[in-house]
Structure formats: C-alpha cells, structure tokens
Amino acid sequence: MRTQVGIIGAGPAGLLLSRLLTLQGVDNVVLENRSREYVEARIRAGILEQHTVDTLTDAGLGDRLHREGLEHHGIYLQYPGTRHKLDFPELCGRTVWVYGQTEVTKDLIKAQLDGGPPLLFEVSDVTPEDVDSDSPRIRFTDAEGNPQVLECDVIAGTDGFHGPSRAVVQQGSPGRTWERTYPYAWLGVLADAAPATDELIYAWHPEGFGLYSMRSPTVSRLYLQVDPSEKIEDWSDDRIWDNLAKRFALDGWELTTGTITEKSVLPMRSFVSAPMRRGRLFLAGDAAHIVPPTGAKGLNLAVADVTLLASALVRLLTEGRTDLVDSYSDRALARVWRCTHFSWSMTSMLHRSGDDFDAELQLSQLRRVCSSEPAARELAENYTGLPLDV
Template sequence: MGIIGAGPAGLLLSRLLHVQGIDSVVLENRDRAYVEARIRAGILESHTVQTLRDVGVGDRLDREGLHHTGIHLQVPGERVHLDFEALCGRTVWVYGQTEVVKDLIATQLDEGPPLLFEVSDVQPHDVDTESPRITFTDADGAAQELHCDVVVGTDGFHGVSRPIVTAATGGEVWERVYPFSWLGILADAAPATDDLVYAWHPDGFALYSMRSPSVSRLYVQVDPTEKIEDWSDERIWDALDERLGLPGWSVNRGPVTEKSILPMRSFVSTPMRHGRLFLAGDAAHIVPPTGAKGLNLAVADVTLLATALVRLLQEKRTDLVDGYSDTALRRIWRCTHFSWWMTSMLHTISPAQGGDDFDRQLQLSQLRRVFASEAAQRELAENYTGLPIEH
C-alpha cells in the first residue's frame, strides 16, 4: 500500500492496515516538526475515539483528553446546555488533532510501517492497473519508485491525488465559500466553562473551546478580508467578552500563544476512486469547523477504506472497494449538511454581504427551536457526536 500524505487520515489508515497484516509506506512532503505542529480540529466523535483505542493509540488520549457530555448554545443573555449523553447516549472528547497526529507518528516510527518525511516530486502512475506505482524523490535527493497493490491519496486539497481521479473520471466538484472567517487563538488560560459554548451574537459568532485544563481555544467570526496584525490580543479578548459574556460570567484571559485566521468553506469532490487510486480525508472533502466534522470524517473514510482494502487484498473480493465511494459520500453529504446548518444558524452576515434583519430573525427562531425542543436537541446531538459508520 502506498499512502500519500501523513495527516491523520494517512497515518490512521496505515495503522488500521498494519494490525490486519497489510504493509504500507507513508510518504509526506513536510518534515516531522511541521506535521506535528499543524493546529487543527479538537473534537473527537465517539467512533473516532474507539477507533484510536482499537489500534493501540488511545492511551494518551484517555489520560489527557477531556471527556465532554454536551455543549452550550447561547444568544445574548441566555445560555442553554444540551446533554448529549441523555439525548443520544453518546459523548465527545476534546483532544487536539495535533496530539492525535503525534500519537500516530510515534507509534508508526516505533512499530512501523515505514513513514518517510521530506519527500518531493510525488507522482502516482498506472493507477488503472493492478500494479500501480509511485515515483518520488527522498529526503536525500535520491529518485525512488514504490510498487504497490493500491495507492491512497490522503494528501489534502492541494495534493496530487485528487486531480488524477477527477481528470480520469470526469468527476464533479461542489463548493461553497462562506462570507466570513474564524479568528482563532490558543491562550494559557484555564477554561471558564465545563463544555464548549457556541454563541450567536449580532456582532458575529464566537466559540469557547479548550485543549486542556489550563489552555483555552477560542474563536470569533471576522470578515475574510481582516488581517491578523489588526487584531491585538486586547481587541480579541474584548470581542470574546462581548459575544460570550453573561451577567456574572466572563471569559478567563491569559497570554495568547497562537493566533490565526481560518477561511470557511464546504467542498466535496466525487468520485473518491479511480482504478486502484483511492481518496480519503481532505483530498475529497472539506467542511467548515462549526460542526466539528473534518477530522472525524477523515477517520470514517479510512475506517471504511481499510475494511474494503483488507477484503480486496486478503480475500480478493471487490464488493467493498467498488462501493467505497458511494458509501463514504453518503456520510460526507450528511456531515456537510450538518456543518452547513450549524454554520448558517450561528454566523451573522453583514448588510454589505447581503444579510439583513430578516436573516437574523430566522437564525434566532431556529436557535429558540433548539432551546425548547427535545427532538431538535436530539437531532443536533446525534449528528454532533457522530452517526454510526455504514459498511
């Protein structure tokens, strides 16, 4: 198995195959320090946590991860708690994607299979045959060729894999770019809340999250044209206080250790296979982070794909690989819809971007429905905590 990309999808796929006795080589164009430092998602669904445990990389997660049984939704002056465990019997964990990647890399380097960093000129070949190969240049500058039974592209939106699939299949692409971004910070400040807070505010959305008992992860909605240098730490904290504050409660401030602006978009590319080249994770789909689906979708992809590839390579049966794209896409579109729904309900659009008070009243009506209706809360809880994986 040749796996292009050492993000969580590629690393976990390699691990899932390894425990089933299938060899792989993971190729990554960045160095280890860069891969381990990328700040990404932090909410793990139930199935993601169990999958990591099942393949032997859940020990640190169980020690250091934060178990959460719900979230808070907020409008100015009112905050409502949704108890996921009571609503659907499932929960989530707060454990940064950065930490998941560190755990997977440490296990991979300790137990195998091979993981090669700083490769370049990666190119799949002959993927429409039963003997595909990958050419690349290794970290020492030597030309290499990897002969595989299967190639999997987990190399993200800008990788080399998806264009090959799209060009060969005449595939379709759907995309929506949202007229706002998230400005996110990491701060050395103890969280002032037990569960995450998702807040609607006339000035824009805000999210109170965390990474540990002493580190908070917070976001405010900003215009996509904003520059990070225009947002001082004090300005960010003031915006968070305004959008998240309640009488007698405020955010905990502390030194800001990282800040960045994240564009918001939805993206789905189909199909997710051409011949013996398969796509998984961000190579095939991207969702806005509001619904906490990005990493979890990648895990669902490779869980499906690993099962299908084991059947192909060990039993010589093609039924699951033939159905992989359609099966994965059913979940992808469900999660894309949920992410769009959460995003549309919680983010304001300025008049300059076509928004008006009618839109805001619709958002508030939807939020009040969730506040008041157990059925609406259960629907949100079932989607947020992760739907069962359909094999």
Template sequence: MVTLGGVRTQVGIIGAGPAGLLLSRMLAVQGIESVVLENRSRDYVEARIRAGILEQHTVNTLREVGMGARLDREGLEHDGIYLQYPGTRHKLDFPELCGRNVWIYGQSEVVKDLIAAQLDDGPPLLFEVSDVQPRDVDTDSPSIAFTDADGVAQVLECDVVAGTDGFHGVSRPIVTAATQGTVWERTYPFAWLGILADVAPSTDDLIYAWHPDGFAMHSMRSPSVSRLYIQVDPTEKIEDWSDDRIWEALATRMALPGWELQTGPVTEKSILPMRSFVSSPMRHGRLFLAGDAAHIVPPTGAKGLNLAVADVTLLAQALVRLLAEKETDLVDAYSDKALARVWRCTHFSWWMTSMLHTHGDDFDAQLQLSQLQRVCSSEAAARELAEMYTGLPVAL
C-alpha cells in the same frame, strides 16, 4: 528505510496527516503492509493546529488500534455543548439526548501519537519527499514515483494507492480528471479568528454563541489552555487584531449575567477562511481518496478530522477484503458509501454555520434566533443536533 530498486508494498499512502497515518495503522493491525510518504517535515506535520473535537466513533477507533493511552490520560471527555444567544445559554446534554459523548484532544496530538507508533514499530514513514506522482493507477500494478529526502529518485510499487494528501495534494486531480468527476464548493462570507491562550477554560463545556456582532466560540485544549474563536470578515488581517481587541470581542459576544470570561497570554492566533468542498467520486481504479483530499467542511460542526477517520475505517475494511480475500465488493462500494456520510456531515456543518454566524439582514437574524430557540426548546430538534455532533454510524 526505503531504498531505490525493487521496492514493493501492498498499499502506498500519500500524506502523513491523520487519515494516512491512521489508515496505515489500521492496515498493519490486519496484516496489510504499507508505506507512508509525506512531503513536509515531521516537525511541521506535528505542529499543524487543527480540529480538537473527537466523535465517539473516532475515540473508539483510536483505542481499537492501540492509540488510546494518551488520549484517555490527557483527553477531556465532554457530555454536551452550550448554545447561546443574547440573554440565554442552554446546555445540550448529549448522553441524555443520544447516549454518546465527545472528547477534546487536538488533532496535532492524534498525529503525534500515530507518528510515534509508526516510527517505533510500524510500517515505513518517509518525510520530506518530493515530486510525488502516482502512476498506472488504472491497472492492477500501480506505483508511486517520488524523490526522497536525500534527493534520490525512487519508485514504490504497490497494489493500491491511497491519496490522503489533502486539498492541494496530487491525488485528487488525477481522480477528477480520469473520471470526469464533479466538484462542489461553497465559500462562506466570513472567517474564524482563532487563538490559543494560556488560561484555564472559563466553561465546563464548549460554548457556541450567536451575537449581533458575530459568532464566538469557547473551547479548550487542556485544563490550563483555552481555544477561542470569533467570526471576522475574510479580508481581515491578523496584525490588526491586538490581544486586547480579541479579548474584548470575545467578552462582548459571550457576555452572560453572572459569568466572566477569564483572559490570559495569547500564544497563537490565526485567521481561517471557511468553505465547504466535496469531490466525487473518491476512487479511480486503484487510487482511493480519503479525508481532505476529497472533502472539506467548515469547523463549526467539528466534522473534519472525524470524517477522515470514517473514510479510512471504510477504506481499511475494503482494502483488507481486496488484498487478503481477493474480493472487490467493498472497494467497489467505497466511494458511494463514504460520500453518503460526507454529504450528511457537510449538511450539518453548513446548518450549524448558517445558524450561528451573522450574515444578511435583520430578517436573517430573526430566522437564526428562531432556529436557536427551537433547538433549545425542542427535545426532537436537540436530539438531531446531538446525534449529528457526536457522530453518525460510519456506514449509513
């Protein structure tokens, strides 16, 4: 338990999402101390429904830090995806195309595993803190002021601050203001209506379907739980979409002769607006950004969680070198290295989103169909998609 007065650690981490928790774990394995501060409750953090597709590198990283047991036991390994347009469903075989796979294992499950390990024998993790404020990050002795769950004002002194507190967190505005940084943003003219349903998946691999009515996707969370999405207008209200209306739209958009969509009780549904966002640089002094604090991508390319893992892999290496070896080369290169990969993945997410979601006029629709047909008929085009989807090297 962190108490007021004389509190010190090597790395103060703001935010207990997957980026912050995994960074703490990776540092602990290397003998670097940290404290994680989170403004939400444990129940809230563990219940957040987010991404569910893990790249090969993400799976390898979780295994390397001792977080692979439940993933290996309950995760679903997938060797490809289906691309669909009316009358055609084409399988992209990832091992054949690029020698890698992906796994289905919900982000909420990754977070649960990391929290359990952190609270068991890991570094301190404090929930329900407030008034969090990084201080003196442009010096070699930064600190984090905060109020703990009991209402006691505290100061955590540290050598480095990691801002893994998401788009709405306190870290990014400090970096942007101090560096006169640049923010790029693209808001898409559509959203995803997503559901969780207690029904066995109707497919062995994920289906990405283009349809004149809008995009649809069939994913899964387990052998008995399906995760499905349809493209809707961002102004749509969830209460206007009954379960029957959702299932009808899904069945229409993924229709294929000889195949039937199985339906079941809907246990959760929500509407997710879609946008791309990148903030540069990802560092100011001793304050480093990672994950959603620095970038957000639309979910079509399955890159959000995986980008966060890549960020903290680079950051952990850089901080170990800084704190254990007193060398600054990796921390000085961190922002540029991370952003090089971020922009490639942002492009892939934009490309997948633009290819699969109906927008514009009939001319745009024909361009999309032409691109889909190219990916389904060209090994070179299919390999490019497979390499991006299963994950680029962490350092480009």
C-alpha cells in the same frame, strides 16, 4: 521498493489508515512531503466523535487520549440573555472528546516509528502512475534527492486538498466538485487561560459568532467571526479579549483571560469531490472533502473514510473480493454529504450575515433547538457522530 498499499500523506488519515492496515497484516508505506516537525506542529481540529475515540482506542492509540483528553457531555448554545446546555448522553447516549489533532498526529507518528511500517518524510515530486491497472506505482524523490519508485497493489491518496491524488482521480473520470465559500472567517486564538466553562459554548451575537473551546485545563481555544479580509496584525490581544467578552457576555459569568500564544484567521468553506476512487487509487480525508469547522467534522470525517477504506482494502488484498472497494466511494460520500449538511446548518444558524430578517430566522432556529427535544436530539446525534454507513 515494493509494498501492498502506498499511502500518500502523513496526516491523521494516512497514518491511521497505515495503522489499521498493519493490524490486519497488510504491508504499507507512508510518504509525506513535509518534515516530521512540521506535521506534528500543525494546529487543527480538537473535537473527536465517539466513533473516532473508539477507533483510536481499538487501534492501541488511546492511552494518552484517555489520560490527557477531556471528555465532554454536551455543548452550550448561547444567544443574548440565554445559555442552554444540550446534554448529549441524555439525548443520544454518546459523548465527544477534546483532544487536539496535533496530539492525535503525534500519537500516530510515535506508533508508526516504533516498529511500524516505513514512514518517509520530506519526499518530493510525488506522482501516482498506472492507477487504472492492477499494478500502480508512486514515483517520488526521497529526502536525499534520489528518484524512487514505489510499486504497490493499491494507492491511498490522503494528501489533502493540494496533494496530487485528487487531480489524478478527477482526470480519469467524469468527476464533479462542489464548493461553497462562506462570507466570513474565524479569528482563532490559543491562550494560556483556564477555561471558564465546563463545555464548549457556541454563541450567536449581533456582532458575530463566537466559539469557546479548550485544549486542556489550562489552555483555551477561542474563535471570533470576522470578515475574510481581516488582517491578523490589526487584532491586538486587548481587542481580541474585548470582543470575546462581548460575544460571550452573560449575567453572573466572566471570561477568563491570559496570554495569547497563537492567533490566525481561518477561511470558511465547504468542498466535496466525487468520485473518491479511480481504479486502484482511493481518496480519503481532505483530499476529497473539506467542511467548515463549526460542526467539528473535518478530522472525524477523515477517520470515518479510512475506517471504511481499511476494511475494503483488507478484503481486496487478503480475500480478493472487490465488493467493499467497489462501494467505497458511494458509502463514504453518503456520510460526507450528511456531515457537510450538518456543518452547513450549524454555520448558517450561528454566523451573522444578511439583514435583520435573517437574524430573526437564526434566533428562531436557536430557540427551537433549545426548547424542542427532537430538534436537540437531531443536533446531538449529528454532533457526536453518525454511523459509518448512513
């Protein structure tokens, strides 16, 4: 097999990269070790920055997003007795959209299989080789068990934290990794319950953080801060709803309940790996960085990565110019660290940990954001999405 760009991983990063390259006339093949059914069922993030929405729309993937997605003009910050709205258009002129990563993936796969470049599911033993040369290759075993070799000009590793690409990059350079594990987790639930709020609610509470989100006019997505050691089987539906009602409690407002259809405990951590390139192998998305979900940055960072990478690869493969691929890692990491800091700051401001001294510091910061236009604007600009080059 021969192509220009071999893409490892059919998550949103790999599929969007394939789409952007295809629109610019660059041949590519996408390899995925899971089945299509598994990939389309993965429950992940649901908040899309303005740039992400614009990128998907410009790539011809915005029809269902604009039809079924929910545009949001702000968020609520809450602490006991107070719920304050940050108006994003007023503060920074942008909005965000609620549209699940699962739905983004479905749209990308449908476009890929509808006359797009090859997308091979259920491959195994994927191994990037000769990435320091101008003729790298990917060895893999196809779904029928046959050994294959994909010859290419460039390899894109969009295969997540556990994929083979990051290890290859780290082995070939004096790379570094940074990691922060947070002392709490999220218990997340999907419920057949109409949202009782027009915007997302980020709630600080003495017993722990709560997030009220939604997936549609009839489905809510809610989260509770819990200890990482918590077992999901210890949380009955009634216990979950009781804790959610307590953390979102506000005079004159009532939580809408319903049937919980999915629940899980999600660990919280930050991870950054540098560089994001070795020779002709480039990393994007979770293969290079992970952020806690508080700042809604994971999927959006992946989209920013592949937008930068697509432009760089098009210039390399169609013009022979290396300036953008040479600067890709530094440019991407500058934005990654800015978003990692924002995710850390949101997480630190809203999650209960430490003693009462720490709690008063958190409340002081929340009051500052809710009363200061410059502080609120800083949060709004980061939340709705920074420029690609920061």
